[in-house]
Amino acid sequence: MTPEQRLADVFVALAGCTTDGPPDVAGTLTVLAHGSPSLLGVGAAAVVFAPDxxxxxxxxxxxxxxxRLEHDAVGWREGPGNDCHRTLTPLTQAALDGRSARQRWPHYAPRALGLGYARVVALPLRGxxxxxxxxxxxxxxxQSVLTPGTLTLGQSMADFTAVTLxxxxxxxxxxxxxxxxxxxxSSRIVIxxxxxxxxxRLEMTVDDAFAVLRTHARSRQRLVSVVAREVVEGRADPGLAGE
Structure with missing residues (x-):
């Protein structure tokens, strides 16, 4: 399969996760995370989605x-994903073993290095x-440093995911x-x-009838609309007519 076909498959899969019914957030993020390494030439990928x-x-x-690393990073409130989301700007080609990374991400950097990763890029999900x-x-x-073209492709994938979700x-x-x-x-009509x-039935005004209906429902801790439907369908408590 050519790179173009793999890319097309990823975009089709991303769109397909949200075609019908409630949005499949987990499925959409999984497609992006699993598709990114081979398409962008990186060792691993993760997606953090926090719209609210x-x-x-x-x-x-x-x-x-x-x-697990990214889940923990959310709790630590640190890491490239957190910084990218907070500052609203991309983070490109940061060395995980550098002084800056260790100072900024005292938990994240050592853990990522321990997993065998040397550099990190974070691209915002822009909707x-x-x-x-x-x-x-x-x-x-x-692995080679990501080229500007590869970063642009990664940003397009991130943006498409954000807009789709x-x-x-x-x-x-x-x-x-x-x-x-x-x-x-429907409830209003039934009431x-x-x-x-x-x-x-009780020879009273509709306002007084509503007061009777409401009092009956409240005294039994039931919804007015439920009691109203029973009245309309002839299934109401016989005592209701005598109140």
Whole structure:
């Protein structure tokens, strides 16, 4: 398989993870992490996705050891991925055994060196609404320094992933909101119908009928909409008509 075919397969797989239903964040990140090493010529890759400070970060790596490293880095709040996400800028060709890396990443650098990696690159996941994480690329000492063209390709993969997840999450939120609105409208209609039934049965105004319905539901710690549906369907507590 040619590099172009492998690249096309990765992009198709990334898009396919979010085609239908809720976004498959883990699957999407795994595709990017596993596809990056061979396409970009690095030893390993990891992806950190944290679009919301109130949401736990999602992490995926090309192998278990790198996954654990990046998971721990999230807890340490250090490492190239954290710096890239925080500063909103790429981090390129940093030597893990240099003084700067050891000072900036006292936990991350020794651990990465222990896994056999000598250099690291971090590219931001850039979506339409901002930076949502980082793609971390780890290289062995014997591997070549990444060329500008390779870095551009890596950035394109990171950006495509960010935009794909962003759109999928937006679509999922829209579906959830639509379902909530539909449920609210359905409940409102059933309540109005129940008010009419009770008003006719008890010979009172619809406002008084709603008060009866609400009091009955609250006294039994039930939803008004559930009791209303029972009234409409003729399954309500017989005592309701006498209240």
């Amino acid at each position: 400070e109130h949401e736990a970060a999602h992490v995926a790596g090309s192998d278990p050891a790198v996954s 339409h609404t901002g930076i949502s994480g980082a793609l971390v690329l780890l290289s062995h000492a014997r 962003e759109r999928a999450r937006e679509a999922d939120r829209s579906r959830t909101l639509a379902a909530q609105l539909e449920l609210a409208l 109005e119908q129940a008010k009419g039934v009770l008003a006719a």
